[in-house]
Amino acid sequence: MSSRENQFPEDREANRAYLLASVESAADALAAGRDDSEQARRLSSTSVEALRESGLFMLKTPREVGGAEAHPVVQMDVIEAVVMIDPAAAWCMFITSAVSGASLAQLPDDAVDEVLADGFPFMAGALRTGGIARKVDGGYQVSGRWAWGSGVEHSDWVMVPVFCDDPPLIRALVPTSEVTLHDNWHTLGMRGTGSCDYELDDVFVPDRFATDLLGTDLLRGGALYRLGLPAYVVNEHGSFAYALGRLALRTVSKAAIEKKRGYLSGTSVADRQIFRRAVGQGTIRMNACAAGMAEALERMFDSAADGPPDPALATEAQAAAVWCTDEAVDVVSELFRYAGGSAVMLANDMQRILRDIYTVQSHLMVSDVGYESYGRVVLGLDPGGGLP
Template identity: 35%
Template sequence: MFTAHRSPERPDLLAQVERMKEIALRHAGDSERGRTLAPPVVDALRSSGLLKMCAPREVGGAEIDPLTHVEIAEAAARIDTSTGWSLSINAYSAACAGAYLPDAGVERVFRDGFPVVAGALSPMGTARRVPGGYVIRGRWAFGSAIRHAAWVISVAVLAPEDGQPPAAVPGVIAFLIEREHVRIEDTWDTAGMRGTGSDHYRVDDAFVAEELTFPFPNAPAQRGGLVFSLPTLPSVMPAHVGFALGVAQRALDELLPMASRRVNLWTSASVADSPAFQMDLGRAAVKLAAARDHAFSVIGSAWDRFNAGEPLSNEDNSAIRLAGAYATDVAAEVTTFAYRAAGAGVLYASCPLQQYFRDIYGATQHIAVSDDAYQAFGRLRLGHDVSHPLFAPRPRSANRDGES
């Protein structure tokens, strides 16, 4: 059993998600049709304070604990998938800027108030060192929530210095760049996750000052509490777990009234009165509850040990990654059951269940919850090394030594 240190802001933040419900539901179709989060929902996110939830207190954030992040992502996705996904991307991206940038970089990014930050943390570009910073070039995929962002965060591989051979293991940096220097490509015409605006984007030889960069993936935290000393993998996984759980819960929410209204033309009986349906519903509900309990146990117990001063082991990191993959797989299974049991009415675009079906399968394609999480955990249990840069512990920066 875990005790899991929880954020004091948790009740207020969950209440803010509930207050956004009407706006998010009203504009869910607009987000789908526009292929990015609808402006009224963006405005509601900004005014709610939810975009600050992950950031350090020094920049106005709540620096929520991992389990609170699961719960908020779950609650938001249960209302609207596009809102839930975009919220987590924007909140986590801003948190990275607030926690890991040097002081001069934070002053620039946060000088006009709390920023909306988006992007992709995959090393798809190159960074060439020049006096005072880097020249960045690259093209990134899956820039979720980028169209309403003021700043974009991305990751680039360091190019060899002039006259130097390529490094065996090249360095990697994360960088922040104002969106006006980024070219967004209209590529997000997809079957699932349509409302998240996850377009490709390019940076073409733009200068980025040193102060707007930090090492990736294990930069030391420059500000904020213990949560910013977590390795990268366990810091991003709560959003994926919560999103998947919220999708499946909403699918069951939508199914129940539809099953009561639907009549089987062969038997003239309500689908809801079918013993077979009732059994399948019970199985789906308990599978989802078990996946949720498993994720909370794995993440919560690891967070407890981390709070007690224990570094996360490869087994901790692998188990957290596996919990995310498993929660997503179970959510897809439960949502598929709901979709098939709902009948032909689910085909209409006006039925939210068809969106949740498409969106959970979109989420299954994310690298963070890919199937090889199972293989990696199996390899670990067999005694093989499964270390990875995303599992690497973060060193504490010199100016934070001695802090509790």
């Protein structure tokens, strides 16, 4: 594998500052593409190119291949910053970052060289294992259909977790040109993510592009890639949820000050005590989510310094992500009551936030099973492991 110059600082705080500056550099383009993404039901080309040029797709990529390999808490700050501009762009950013990081940590050198031959790619993928991989000479024949392919329509490569005989689960990486897309992303919210289904029909995947999904052997990268699933991605879902809550607080507060309500001599919603209470309490709740999520991640990440993370800490971190989502759903729902009649219009920002939070709360990663697993830890029982 040829060496690659790394633009990202290794120091944690310097890395954070660099990544947030990258968000700022892409902000105008992401804001400009936001409505187009919503209407087209896929991330706009303007937004895709802004994310490519900013380097934000490399958020979770190993340093050995030029990536940021950002600490999970740093990732939280970056995700929130992009959510404040465009939630759909933030979602696609962390999905491709996670797929890229997991793939490039395990792929052999020749496969990495091929993937990065034309610059850093846009990757898409799924968490839920599906399909069948049949071992053949030199690789696998893979067939199956997967859902929630966020950003897949703009991707260069697609990662699929597949059932197999030996090993029992593999992660296969294929060029998007070999994937059949299904235009079925007609949803309540998160419309701009283009998270449609995609399918492989007896596609050949060379051995160099298939890795053991349950394997612990890493060819590059540090503690981040020892976390495994779901610990590797829980920070993304937790931070996305409370960031939506904070976006709702900012949006409705601005409208409340500027807008008068009532049929005659309307008054500002901000003049109402009950609204002030909702904003104050909502802010405290979202701040608590951010702090609780970060604290759980710090301990979990530290436990992975020399090996797999402590299962109990990984389970706690997932439960924290579920909690962030539940709290955000409550806060956004309450704030929506004060958004006024204009909020029923599809183009209204508060309605879009409400639809988005209700859509992401249905994701597998923030299932109530996360609480149940953590309850086992609290009771002194084996937490189990893996996805709910």
